[in-house]
Amino acid sequence: MITKQEARNQNFLNLSNQKQTEAFLKNQKNKQSHLKVHLDLKCINYTQMKLFLTNRTEFIKLNLPANIKKQEIKVEQPPQPQQCQNQVQQPQPSNQQQFGFVQANQLMPKKRFQPPTKIGEKSKQEQLGQKNEKQSNQTNFEDNIINKIESDIIEIMDRPTQWTDIVGLDHVRDQVVEIALWPLENPKLFEGIIAPGSGLLLFGPPGTGKTMIGKAIASEGKATFFSIKASTLTSKYVGEGEKTVRALFALAAQRQPSVIFFDEIDSLLCARSEKDNETSRQIKTEFMVQLEGATRGGCERIVFIGATNRPQELDDAIKRRFQKKIYIPLPNKEGRQSYFENLIIKEAKEGKRIEMNTSEMQTLVDLTKGYSGADIRNLSREACMYAIRDAAKMYTIKNLKLDQIRATTIEDFKRALQIVKPTVNQNDLKDYLKWNQQFGSYNYDADCLDT
Numbered sequence: 001m002i003t004k005q006e007a008r009n010q011n012f013l014n015l016s017n018q019k020q021t022e023a024f025l026k027n028q029k030n031k032q033s034h035l036k037v038h039l040d041l042k043c044i045n046y047t048q049m050k051l052f053l054t055n056r057t058e059f060i061k062l063n064l065p066a067n068i069k070k071q072e073i074k075v076e077q078p079p080q081p082q083q084c085q086n087q088v089q090q091p092q093p094s095n096q097q098q099f100g101f102v103q104a105n106q107l108m109p110k111k112r113f114q115p116p117t118k119i120g121e122k123s124k125q126e127q128l129g130q131k132n133e134k135q136s137n138q139t140n141f142e143d144n145i146i147n148k149i150e151s152d153i154i155e156i157m158d159r160p161t162q163w164t165d166i167v168g169l170d171h172v173r174d175q176v177v178e179i180a181l182w183p184l185e186n187p188k189l190f191e192g193i194i195a196p197g198s199g200l201l202l203f204g205p206p207g208t209g210k211t212m213i214g215k216a217i218a219s220e221g222k223a224t225f226f227s228i229k230a231s232t233l234t235s236k237y238v239g240e241g242e243k244t245v246r247a248l249f250a251l252a253a254q255r256q257p258s259v260i261f262f263d264e265i266d267s268l269l270c271a272r273s274e275k276d277n278e279t280s281r282q283i284k285t286e287f288m289v290q291l292e293g294a295t296r297g298g299c300e301r302i303v304f305i306g307a308t309n310r311p312q313e314l315d316d317a318i319k320r321r322f323q324k325k326i327y328i329p330l331p332n333k334e335g336r337q338s339y340f341e342n343l344i345i346k347e348a349k350e351g352k353r354i355e356m357n358t359s360e361m362q363t364l365v366d367l368t369k370g371y372s373g374a375d376i377r378n379l380s381r382e383a384c385m386y387a388i389r390d391a392a393k394m395y396t397i398k399n400l401k402l403d404q405i406r407a408t409t410i411e412d413f414k415r416a417l418q419i420v421k422p423t424v425n426q427n428d429l430k431d432y433l434k435w436n437q438q439f440g441s442y443n444y445d446a447d448c449l450d451t
């Protein structure tokens, strides 16, 4: 086994040193060449290098034969995890000059995500055949996927979402914190019987705060937030869906703590039918496999959250896999009141006035029955615009000062109510309730729902 000291003496490239590796790779780039890695004969970038290391092995030696220039460095064929252990203890004699070594365990926590082997109807032999064929066809493929995930799926929040921003869902908070936040904060504690299951399903009408909950968990858990829509997987990643799923979970393991928020999960994981084409079947299978792997690890700090407006269409298998299924209803009276109270405070901080006495507030709360959080936000935006429009009649917008704008009143909200209507259908609410009674993890009192 190569010690760190030996490595240093022999001028090894230590890939656990990100700066050094990046500098090295940059240097390669300047020379118009790639770091060629003997891994599936693909060129990989630094992120992928880390990903590769994370997934497969503890140590990888980089060999540099004396007659080969630095930019043609090869990495040994990745050994299986079992063999890898042996290899670390008894390095193969090599007449090639060793150039570098990697200690992946310095890049990542000890217990790492191992992508599980693929399951499906096909025999192992067939799977292998299929895989090899695919591998030989792909060259820089993974590069694109990782880049796309980094740019489209990982969401950088300009401002953390706080629980106090989310109104009317305190009971959800209690449930969510227990199963999603605590295991992120102290995964060791959540091993054994209390190990978190495959995550959390949030279901309910659109615009009720499901995405906000996902973001709040990520913000509070200081986690990387991966946000993906099923439709993006099947449309934007045409032909790459399966690989994207695999790369997504691997990247989440690498960047943990991570929250994977999967919106419209129904459209990917709906009951399997004859009509499914091969691609969506493969994505589904891969997804189930990854979900199982990622959430079974005990020590993994990955929280998976699925969101849907159509829980009735979920596959039975996926339904079983979610540890908790929580109904996110329309805001009730208290929720709507909190929303308007928060809004008045927030706007005041910006120097904008919303003036309403207690009975006007009650009127507004009653008039917005059946409105979702998103509907209320749209309504409030419309109401506050009337004051601006009035001011614009007297001043140019460019020179308009905050104190030249009148306060927004209940009359503005009443006008806005004529324009912004509730978007959620009352019949759908009955279906959600029914589904909640059958599968949900939290039972609401009828008056709490205010329907």
Ligand SMILES: Nc1ncnc2c1ncn2[C@@H]1O[C@H](COP(=O)(O)OP(=O)(O)O)[C@@H](O)[C@H]1O
Pocket (backbone or CB within 6 Å): 165, 166, 167, 168, 169, 205, 206, 207, 208, 209, 210, 211, 212, 213, 307, 331, 339, 372, 373, 374, 375, 377
């Ligand atoms: N419970 C809520 N509290 C505060 N704002 C909400 C709530 N629900 C929805 N909103 C508003 O509606 C917007 C859309 O909500 P979102 O979380 O995307 O809904 P969903 O994911 O359930 O469709 C939010 O950005 C927020 O402005």
Ligand SMILES: [Mg+2]
Pocket (backbone or CB within 6 Å): 207, 210, 211, 263, 307
């Ligand atoms: Mg949403």
